[in-house]
Amino acid sequence: MFCLSELEDTVRVPPHLLNGPLEDAIKEVLQKLFLDKVLSIGLCVSIYDIRSVKGGFVLPGDGAPTYKVRFRIVVFRPFVGEVIAAKFKESDSNGLRLTLGFFEDVYVPAPLIPTPNRCEPDPYNRNQMRWVWQYEGEEFIIDDSCQIKFRVENISYPPVPIERAEDAKPFAPMVVTGTIDDDGLGPVSWWEACAPISDQD
Amino acid sequence: MKNKIVKANAGALTNFEVIELLNSRGASKDTSTRVMGLKDKVSKSEYKVYDYLMETAASTQTRESVTTFSDKCKDFKLAKAEILNIINLRPSSDVELTPILEKPDERGIDIEGILELVNELLPPLPTVETLEETEQEETENVEQEETAV
Numbered sequence: 001m002f003c004l005s006e007l008e009d010t011v012r013v014p015p016h017l018l019n020g021p022l023e024d025a026i027k028e029v030l031q032k033l034f035l036d037k038v039l040s041i042g043l044c045v046s047i048y049d050i051r052s053v054k055g056g057f058v059l060p061g062d063g064a065p066t067y068k069v070r071f072r073i074v075v076f077r078p079f080v081g082e083v084i085a086a087k088f089k090e091s092d093s094n095g096l097r098l099t100l101g102f103f104e105d106v107y108v109p110a111p112l113i114p115t116p117n118r119c120e121p122d123p124y125n126r127n128q129m130r131w132v133w134q135y136e137g138e139e140f141i142i143d144d145s146c147q148i149k150f151r152v153e154n155i156s157y158p159p160v161p162i163e164r165a166e167d168a169k170p171f172a173p174m175v176v177t178g179t180i181d182d183d184g185l186g187p188v189s190w191w192e193a194c195a196p197i198s199d200q201d
Numbered sequence: 202m203k204n205k206i207v208k209a210n211a212g213a214l215t216n217f218e219v220i221e222l223l224n225s226r227g228a229s230k231d232t233s234t235r236v237m238g239l240k241d242k243v244s245k246s247e248y249k250v251y252d253y254l255m256e257t258a259a260s261t262q263t264r265e266s267v268t269t270f271s272d273k274c275k276d277f278k279l280a281k282a283e284i285l286n287i288i289n290l291r292p293s294s295d296v297e298l299t300p301i302l303e304k305p306d307e308r309g310i311d312i313e314g315i316l317e318l319v320n321e322l323l324p325p326l327p328t329v330e331t332l333e334e335t336e337q338e339e340t341e342n343v344e345q346e347e348t349a350v
Contacts, residue, residue, distance in 0.1 A: 036246035
């Protein structure tokens with residue numbers, strides 16, 4: 001789910017940060033620059049450490065030193081095939097949308113919901129459609145009652161749109177597509193009755 | 202400003218390691234101490250990650266339990282990514298474990314053995330309420346100890 005990436009950047013440290021240790025000042029600038037941002041490698045979560053700091057030149061006409069910094073950051077970048085527990089966010093006729101709290105662009109499209117299924121208007125929420133998996137005469141509803149496990153199918157980084165339709169959803173720079181069409185995936189309550197291993201002590 | 206990606210993948214982290222990193226910065230479960238100011242070292246987005254992780258199995262793990270588990274997993278012919286996924290999810294039954302593994306039948310993986318190892322070494326999920334009172338007390342004690350530290 002998380003991994004480390006090593007980056008190099010030229011960082012301008014504003015003078016008001018320079019009264020403390022340099023490393024802390026650089027870390028603060030880096031945090032402002034990268035945290036909660038999506039790069040081509042994933043969503044930046046936290047600055048891990050600073051490997052090296054070089055330079056410290058004051059460029060002509062500038063009132064602050066500029067450093068060349070090599071550092072490592074923790075990025076959220078799930079790998080294809082990874083199973084992750086998420087929470088239900090919303091669903092419509094196209095499929096489900098799940099959330100991890102800090103990352104909300106996990107989509108489960110309709111073809112990756114276990115079949116046979118049907119999509120019906122949600123009796124509790126007029127704006128929403130809900131999905132029901134029909135299995136051996138029983139009906140399993142997908143709702144927000146418990147955690148939902150999904151397996152990562154694909155991660156994409158859509159290009160920033162040049163034009164935006166008025167009713168378009170907010171732009172998501174990173175989209176994870178997941179599947180719940182396998183044994184053990186989907187809402188955790190579906191599988192709770194399935195032969196839990198008893199504690200052997 | 203342009204940044205350069207030196208190494209896109211410098212190693213994977215388990216959820217536990219991310220919690221440990223945020224803990225070392227002073228993140229805590231106590232919401233009252235979270236003042237979002239300039240001096241605050243843990244940012245809002247980091248706290249969102251922290252809150253998510255505290256609900257996962259990683260919140261009760263210790264460095265010792267994770268390392269012994271990954272060492273012992275080497276006997277099972279598992280891929281590194283699969284071991285990582287098992288540590289993050291802590292599957293407690295057959296049906297939870299199989300979606301994590303790729304074609305476990307063809308590779309002849311000892312699922313029972315892995316589950317036993319998980320039960321033995323990794324502490325249970327914080328949300329799972331075990332029926333046995335002794336176990337419940339144990340997990341509570343662990344949590345208290347952690348908050349005390």
